[in-house]
Amino acid sequence: MNSAFPPIPSFIILEQRAKKNIEKMARKAEISGVRFRPHFKTHQSAEVSAWFREAGVGCATVSSAGMAAFFADAGWNDLTIAFPVNVLESEQIGNLASRISLSVLVEDPFTIRELARRLASHPGCRTLGLWIKVDTGYHRTGIDFRNHQKIAECLSEASRHPLFTIKGLLTHAGHSYLLHDKKEKQELFRTTAEKMSQLRNSFSHEYSLEISVGDTPTCTAADSFKGVDEVRPGNFVYFDAQQLALGSCGENEIAAVITVPVAAVHEDRKKIIIYGGAVHLSKQEHEEGHFGYAVTWNGSSPGHLDRNNRLVSLSQEHGIVKIEGSFPRIDPGDLMAIIPVHSCLAANLLKDQTIIISGEV
Amino acid sequence: MNSAFPPIPSFIILEQRAKKNIEKMARKAEISGVRFRPHFKTHQSAEVSAWFREAGVGCATVSSAGMAAFFADAGWNDLTIAFPVNVLESEQIGNLASRISLSVLVEDPFTIRELARRLASHPGCRTLGLWIKVDTGYHRTGIDFRNHQKIAECLSEASRHPLFTIKGLLTHAGHSYLLHDKKEKQELFRTTAEKMSQLRNSFSHEYSLEISVGDTPTCTAADSFKGVDEVRPGNFVYFDAQQLALGSCGENEIAAVITVPVAAVHEDRKKIIIYGGAVHLSKQEHEEGHFGYAVTWNGSSPGHLDRNNRLVSLSQEHGIVKIEGSFPRIDPGDLMAIIPVHSCLAANLLKDQTIIISGEV
Numbered sequence: 001m002n003s004a005f006p007p008i009p010s011f012i013i014l015e016q017r018a019k020k021n022i023e024k025m026a027r028k029a030e031i032s033g034v035r036f037r038p039h040f041k042t043h044q045s046a047e048v049s050a051w052f053r054e055a056g057v058g059c060a061t062v063s064s065a066g067m068a069a070f071f072a073d074a075g076w077n078d079l080t081i082a083f084p085v086n087v088l089e090s091e092q093i094g095n096l097a098s099r100i101s102l103s104v105l106v107e108d109p110f111t112i113r114e115l116a117r118r119l120a121s122h123p124g125c126r127t128l129g130l131w132i133k134v135d136t137g138y139h140r141t142g143i144d145f146r147n148h149q150k151i152a153e154c155l156s157e158a159s160r161h162p163l164f165t166i167k168g169l170l171t172h173a174g175h176s177y178l179l180h181d182k183k184e185k186q187e188l189f190r191t192t193a194e195k196m197s198q199l200r201n202s203f204s205h206e207y208s209l210e211i212s213v214g215d216t217p218t219c220t221a222a223d224s225f226k227g228v229d230e231v232r233p234g235n236f237v238y239f240d241a242q243q244l245a246l247g248s249c250g251e252n253e254i255a256a257v258i259t260v261p262v263a264a265v266h267e268d269r270k271k272i273i274i275y276g277g278a279v280h281l282s283k284q285e286h287e288e289g290h291f292g293y294a295v296t297w298n299g300s301s302p303g304h305l306d307r308n309n310r311l312v313s314l315s316q317e318h319g320i321v322k323i324e325g326s327f328p329r330i331d332p333g334d335l336m337a338i339i340p341v342h343s344c345l346a347a348n349l350l351k352d353q354t355i356i357i358s359g360e361v
Numbered sequence: 362m363n364s365a366f367p368p369i370p371s372f373i374i375l376e377q378r379a380k381k382n383i384e385k386m387a388r389k390a391e392i393s394g395v396r397f398r399p400h401f402k403t404h405q406s407a408e409v410s411a412w413f414r415e416a417g418v419g420c421a422t423v424s425s426a427g428m429a430a431f432f433a434d435a436g437w438n439d440l441t442i443a444f445p446v447n448v449l450e451s452e453q454i455g456n457l458a459s460r461i462s463l464s465v466l467v468e469d470p471f472t473i474r475e476l477a478r479r480l481a482s483h484p485g486c487r488t489l490g491l492w493i494k495v496d497t498g499y500h501r502t503g504i505d506f507r508n509h510q511k512i513a514e515c516l517s518e519a520s521r522h523p524l525f526t527i528k529g530l531l532t533h534a535g536h537s538y539l540l541h542d543k544k545e546k547q548e549l550f551r552t553t554a555e556k557m558s559q560l561r562n563s564f565s566h567e568y569s570l571e572i573s574v575g576d577t578p579t580c581t582a583a584d585s586f587k588g589v590d591e592v593r594p595g596n597f598v599y600f601d602a603q604q605l606a607l608g609s610c611g612e613n614e615i616a617a618v619i620t621v622p623v624a625a626v627h628e629d630r631k632k633i634i635i636y637g638g639a640v641h642l643s644k645q646e647h648e649e650g651h652f653g654y655a656v657t658w659n660g661s662s663p664g665h666l667d668r669n670n671r672l673v674s675l676s677q678e679h680g681i682v683k684i685e686g687s688f689p690r691i692d693p694g695d696l697m698a699i700i701p702v703h704s705c706l707a708a709n710l711l712k713d714q715t716i717i718i719s720g721e722v
Binding site: 004007008041063064066083084085086087088089107108110111114140141174261263264265266273275278279282283284285313315316317318320331332333335344345348349 | 365368369402424425427444445446447448449450468469471472475501502535622624625626627634636639640643644645646674676677678679681692693694696705706709710
């Protein structure tokens with residue numbers, strides 16, 4: 001029953017589903033009158049980026065200078081590197097800022113001075129956008145939103161260097177990944193926008209600042225993006241088992257699976273050994289304590305999800321699927337599909353082994 | 362104090378240490394009179410494989426047909442793909458077996474028949490080695506060593522096809538990764554060899570079978586490899602934080618670190634944000650509940666390990682290092698080094714960003 005293609009672990013993009021996900025988010029941003037700057041670290045694909053362009057998107061977010069160069073080469077001329085700027089890559093950043101409209105994130109005056117010093121001698125770099133990275137509760141990095149003094153120091157330092165254009169205040173409410181209730185996520189979007197808006201007001205006498213927010217859980221939950229200037233979700237293009245658990249998507253909105261050959265079947269233990277391991281799927285663990293769901297694969301679409309069939313163990317290339325729900329007979333040499341826990345990490349691992357399925361699913 | 366090179370997260374191989382690790386294992390195998398077939402999935406590097414050749418090693422283990430092709434191109438002409446054979450890659454396997462001495466793993470008669478059927482029409486493939494994959498207690502995959510009937514069925518099926526050369530019985534005692542005591546690991550090596558030897562004896566009237574074992578914890582702990590024909594450890598070339606915890610190596614035998622730029626410093630929280638995430642280090646968690654140790658980096662060697670300085674959180678590109686021991690002042694744009702939890706996974710992720718440091722450390 002399983003097609004025998006592809007013969008090695010592969011990242012399968014279900015084009016129709018991905019396009020629907022893009023369209024939905026793009027329309028929500030449009031109706032809200034908010035700039036949509038999707039995060040491209042999820043797919044890292046020029047082909048997928050073209051689907052965003054078809055949906056009217058003209059700018060994007062990336063997470064490294066290398067990724068910015070990749071998408072600049074693919075024709076994207078307005079990019080934000082949403083990572084505290086790596087000053088060691090100042091030259092590459094200067095090169096990029098000479099060709100496209102580029103912004104980076106900063107969160108301390110020292111780095112701003114350092115960046116200015118290193119870019120001063122760059123022959124082509126005339127301007128670089130700066131966003132102040134603000135921590136509104138996730139506590140990964142950024143300046144605490146209550147620390148007005150440090151934010152003021154950054155704004156002041158940035159304005160000393162004519163090279164820089166101050167863009168505004170940016171945050172990532174990554175603590176949304178702990179919320180399962182839609183109302184709680186909507187509330188987090190609202191309170192994040194409010195914190196950022198109050199912060200902007202504190203500086204409005206001196207600076208004209210935009211507000212940029214974005215993460216897939218709150219951006220899928222929110223009915224409107226009003227109150228901010230820009231949203232930057234990324235994962236929603238594919239979704240995954242993590243987002244499914246959070247209620248960000250339904251099963252039929254998941255637009256990426258990893259197909260894997262069956263290597264051995266242990267019927268007595270109800271276990272299937274797959275050729276698919278940490279080097280294909282990543283060791284990102286699901287909150288339920290597994291590495292993804294196993295479903296059937298018919299050559300063009302994944303079968304219905306039974307959450308009792310799980311990838312319970314992963315080593316470098318081996319995976320062990322435990323079948324505790326129903327699953328049709330399968331033999332070594334057949335394919336099955338895995339719904340990954342974190343599609344971004346699997347997409348990154350299988351960048352060179354990605355297949356787009358364009359038919360309806 | 363930190364050199365500013367390399368500017369992006371990089372896998373650093375400390376050549377002198379790696380060569381010592383190779384030499385030590387190669388000599389132990391030589392003294393034991395046992396074939397050394399190191400697992401190359403750890404490094405996946407032609408350059409590192411040349412160090413094995415310099416140490417007198419002439420054969421190797423890999424974990425996929427693609428990796429076998431890579432090392433065949435690098436001049437290795439005797440390889441075992443230590444993974445239950447993926448029959449979907451029969452054509453590539455046939456191509457490889459036409460150029461080099463190649464063996465694969467099997468664990469059920471169905472797959473053996475299927476492989477024979479698919480290879481029957483291959484124009485150049487005259488012979489392919491088969492190892493019966495035996496489970497001696499790890500329970501990942503393989504035939505239970507007490508299931509003589511199934512092993513007999515496999516041997517019988519394999520001997521029906523003139524294409525196949527039956528090599529012997531192969532096991533991976535991966536449960537060694539749970540053992541911290543050297544004596545326990547030595548005991549596991551001994552009992553594994555004993556189980557395999559008894560199994561061989563059961564079939565010695567009909568088949569001439571070799572015994573292949575190998576995993577880094579038991580192979581580093583064992584004083585001698587007597588009792589088996591072949592050992593296949595891989596990780597020992599670099600070791601890592603996991604092997605350090607198991608007592609497989611000392612701090613100064615760890616031959617690979619990942620250098621990462623500092624992106625931000627949160628002195629109040631004693632946290633350093635690094636440009637280094639799951640896409641560089643993998644989300645393999647240490648038994649102590651972290652993703653690696655942070656040490657200083659002076660441009661050519663890692664500083665002394667303080668186990669209180671740990672990489673406590675990892676997202677796609679961000680890492681958070683918590684400093685609870687001593688650590689010199691460090692600023693954004695400086696480099697630090699991470700001792701990875703699992704060097705094989707980090708080496709795989711940073712294959713295109715690997716640097717060899719050849720000086721003494």
